[in-house]
Amino acid sequence: MSALVLPDAGLPVAETFGPTIQGEGPTAGQRALFLRLGGCNLACDWCDTPYTWDGKRYDLRKEIGRVPVVELAEWAAGHPHAIIVITGGEPLLHQRTDAWRSLMAVLRYTTRRVEIETNGTLAPQPVSLGVPRLTFNVSAKLANSNMPEERRIKSDTLEVFADLAHRGRARFKFVAAGPDDLEEIAALVERFRLPPHATWVMPEGTTAERTIEVARALADDVIARNWNLTMRQHVLLWPGERNR
Numbered sequence: 001m002s003a004l005v006l007p008d009a010g011l012p013v014a015e016t017f018g019p020t021i022q023g024e025g026p027t028a029g030q031r032a033l034f035l036r037l038g039g040c041n042l043a044c045d046w047c048d049t050p051y052t053w054d055g056k057r058y059d060l061r062k063e064i065g066r067v068p069v070v071e072l073a074e075w076a077a078g079h080p081h082a083i084i085v086i087t088g089g090e091p092l093l094h095q096r097t098d099a100w101r102s103l104m105a106v107l108r109y110t111t112r113r114v115e116i117e118t119n120g121t122l123a124p125q126p127v128s129l130g131v132p133r134l135t136f137n138v139s140a141k142l143a144n145s146n147m148p149e150e151r152r153i154k155s156d157t158l159e160v161f162a163d164l165a166h167r168g169r170a171r172f173k174f175v176a177a178g179p180d181d182l183e184e185i186a187a188l189v190e191r192f193r194l195p196p197h198a199t200w201v202m203p204e205g206t207t208a209e210r211t212i213e214v215a216r217a218l219a220d221d222v223i224a225r226n227w228n229l230t231m232r233q234h235v236l237l238w239p240g241e242r243n244r
Ligand SMILES: Nc1nc2[nH]cc(C(=O)O)c2c(=O)[nH]1
Pocket: 020, 021, 022, 023, 024, 034, 049, 087, 088, 117, 234, 244
């Protein structure tokens, strides 16, 4: 990474970890560094990272600290053979900060592949779209998240991500708790004209047993609908562990 970083107030970081492997989605199994930012605009029932946003259950001042982008850039430069995954929480909440702009400036001038894990409710800004080799893993939430539809489904934003998916810069990853959820996914695929090849289904679950059980109940139906299925490899390998 380049040393060309503007001074900044830093990003609210819950954790940095890796190299590990990207556990989910089209690049599952690839060596990856993770930057997990604090804050989320949703509060899903089955969230596996509530320590990034839930001030009722966690002391967020302890969980989240500001880290200057120059430090993040040095950390990433020390592990050149790994993709960079920016996740949260909801990382796109920070897009309008100087620190985010600096981070994107750093990433812009690298040959690294970058992925942003997002819940699909906040539109990607030009500063983020300007990073080559950056793709969005859009995990729009279903009713099983227990979030009201008007909070989790933002039509204008999903249209933007759908367009990006057709251009190979986004893919959709839906967390399904059982076969009934596939009808809800189908309705979204149709409504936003999501490309089937960019539509991924991932089993809900925080234990290996549960993830496998749900995936087995989904697999044939997912294949029949021309979509893709992804496990959560980090849950299979390191269930319940943070920083993996
Ligand atoms: N290994 C690993 N892969 C992941 N892919 C997405 C993750 C996330 O929490 O957003 C994640 C994670 O926390 N760990």
